[in-house]
Amino acid sequence: MQSPLLTELVNAxxxxxxxxxxxxxxxxxxxxxxxRQGAQKLADVLQESIEKIGHCERCRDLTEDPICHLCxxxxxxANELCVVESPSDVLAIEQSGIYRGLYFVLMGHLSPIDGxxxxxIGLPQLExxxxxxxxxxxxxxxxxxxxxxxTAHYIQQMAQPLGIKVxxxxxxxxxxxxxxxIDSGTLGQAFAGRK
Amino acid sequence: MQSPLLTELVNAxxxxxxxxxxxxxxxxxxxxxxxRQGAQKLADVLQESIEKIGHCERCRDLTEDPICHLCxxxxxxANELCVVESPSDVLAIEQSGIYRGLYFVLMGHLSPIDGxxxxxIGLPQLExxxxxxxxxxxxxxxxxxxxxxxTAHYIQQMAQPLGIKVxxxxxxxxxxxxxxxIDSGTLGQAFAGRK
Ligand SMILES: [Zn+2]
Ligand SMILES: [Zn+2]
Numbered sequence: 013m014q015s016p017l018l019t020e021l022v023n024a025x026x027x028x029x030x031x032x033x034x035x036x037x038x039x040x041x042x043x044x045x046x047x048r049q050g051a052q053k054l055a056d057v058l059q060e061s062i063e064k065i066g067h068c069e070r071c072r073d074l075t076e077d078p079i080c081h082l083c084x085x086x087x088x089x090a091n092e093l094c095v096v097e098s099p100s101d102v103l104a105i106e107q108s109g110i111y112r113g114l115y116f117v118l119m120g121h122l123s124p125i126d127g128x129x130x131x132x133i134g135l136p137q138l139e140x141x142x143x144x145x146x147x148x149x150x151x152x153x154x155x156x157x158x159x160x161x162x163t164a165h166y167i168q169q170m171a172q173p174l175g176i177k178v179x180x181x182x183x184x185x186x187x188x189x190x191x192x193x194i195d196s197g198t199l200g201q202a203f204a205g206r207k
Numbered sequence: 208m209q210s211p212l213l214t215e216l217v218n219a220x221x222x223x224x225x226x227x228x229x230x231x232x233x234x235x236x237x238x239x240x241x242x243r244q245g246a247q248k249l250a251d252v253l254q255e256s257i258e259k260i261g262h263c264e265r266c267r268d269l270t271e272d273p274i275c276h277l278c279x280x281x282x283x284x285a286n287e288l289c290v291v292e293s294p295s296d297v298l299a300i301e302q303s304g305i306y307r308g309l310y311f312v313l314m315g316h317l318s319p320i321d322g323x324x325x326x327x328i329g330l331p332q333l334e335x336x337x338x339x340x341x342x343x344x345x346x347x348x349x350x351x352x353x354x355x356x357x358t359a360h361y362i363q364q365m366a367q368p369l370g371i372k373v374x375x376x377x378x379x380x381x382x383x384x385x386x387x388x389i390d391s392g393t394l395g396q397a398f399a400g401r402k
Contacts, residue, residue: 014298015270017256024252027245029237035225041294042224043253044260044269045314050222055253057219058238061212062246065239074239075210099236103209119240 018044070141072117072134074099082106082115089113091148095138095167097121097155100192105153108199113151116141121154121163133163135170142174152180155190213239265336267312267329269294277301277310284308286343290333290362292316292350295387300348303394308346311336316349316358328358330365337369344372350386351376 014022018040025036043051067073068080075081082088082102092113096102102115118133130136142150150171154160168178181203209217213235220231238246262268263275270276277283277297287308291297297310313328325331337345345366349355363373376398386394 014294014301015260015272015275017252017260017271018269020252021256021260024245024249027242027249028234030230030233037295037298038225039223040256041269044256045294047222048257050219051253051257054219054222055250055257057212057215058246058250058253061216061235061239062243062250065210065212065216074213074236076212077210080210099209099240100232103232106209 067119068117071115072119072137073102073115087112091146092151093141093145093147093149094151094153095164096153097160097163098192101153101155104192104194104196104199105203108196108203110200110203111151113149118154118163121157121159122166123159130166135167138167139170142171142176147176149177149179152178156181157190262314263312266310267314267332268297268310282307286341287346288336288340288342288344289346289348290359291348291386292355292358293387296348296350299387299389299391299394300398303391303398305395305398306346308344313349313358316352316354317361318354325361330362333362334365337366337371342371344374347373347375348386352385 021040021044022033022036025031025039026033028036031039043054061076064076065074066076068075068083069078070083071080073080073082077084089112092111093116094105094111094113095116095118096105097118097120099117102117105111105115116134116138118135120128120133122128122130122133141147150167152164152167154164164180168180171178216235216239217228217231220226220234221228223231226234238249256271259271260269261271263270263278264273265278266275268275268277272279284307287306288311289300289306289308290311290313291300292313292315294312297312300306300310311329311333313330315323315328317323317325317328336342345362347359347362349359359375363375366373
């Protein structure tokens with residue numbers, strides 16, 4: 013009934029998280045009827061992002077540079093390394109402002125059932141960093157879920173023989189919660205109370 | 208803190224209706240981390256839509272053709288013309304399946320305060336259609352809001368001297384409601400009970 017191209021656009025928008033058929037329809041109409049300039053900008057930036065954004069060679073975070081801003085910043089404390097599951101977690105921790113060390117982004121967590129093992133989440137690379145760089149404290153900030161805990165446990169076992177102090181975010185994070193949704197204050201407490 | 212290009216992508220996504228900073232962030236990560244293929248499809252279809260989708264010359268609905276599928280369909284009843292505010296309304300009415308006539312899409316409603324007068328919503332073009340085509344019934348299906356009612360009233364005044372029967376969707380539409388959110392059953396009732 014509707015134009016085939018418009019239907020295609022609605023379907024393309026439906027892949028976005030939390031966007032159902034009705035929302036996708038509204039988005040398509042909004043872009044074409046009321047904000048073509050914004051639509052063009054979105055198409056351009058999306059294309060450019062797909063082409064240029066990859067993973068930082070040091071921390072695996074998303075970036076358009078070989079080494080991300082954070083990893084190449086001279087003002088960060090290289091003795092502390094914080095392991096998180098996703099780029100959103102880096103953002104959340106940075107917004108809390110309490111942490112001045114470096115990061116390592118797993119881009120997931122161990123999930124043998126889905127074929128996600130140590131290699132897939134970059135653990136060989138993390139181990140190498142622990143061996144070669146002067147990391148004094150490894151902060152395990154994976155999500156407090158079963159998979160996040162298992163991943164943290166695995167990394168702890170890996171770091172132990174290297175004599176590195178391993179801590180885990182503790183106080184303040186509600187069980188089963190997702191790090192990226194936690195407010196800065198709570199996150200700050202969790203950092204301060206790490207053990 | 209975050210890569211400048213990623214920030215740009217988040218900002219570009221924020222223009223979408225009902226998408227705040229947190230959602231935009233999640234969308235950007237999702238597209239780049241978990242669904243690059245979907246992201247590429249979205250960028251391509253969006254670009255193609257911007258280039259090709261315009262308005263139907265007859266009904267002003269969104270389409271990539273000069274005349275839309277509906278207007279060029281020989282199975283529609285050209286004696287009935289239904290006036291709606293937006294393409295979403297056409298879609299909603301089509302989904303109810305009760306109407307077999309043609310449409311005219313205003314792409315808005317009269318709103319003098321915003322500088323939207325008769326010309327902006329295509330009324331000269333509608334008047335011409337009413338004069339030249341054998342329209343027997345003009346169904347005013349603008350939203351039951353103050354602006355929608357005012358627009359319907361204006362069109363009614365315009366059609367009266369031409370001796371065309373003018374009806375208005377009535378029964379079943381809740382006051383202040385938006386047509387596109389109304390379920391098919393209610394919409395069907397409103398059509399059947401038009402007066
Ligand atoms: Zn980095
Ligand atoms: Zn048309």
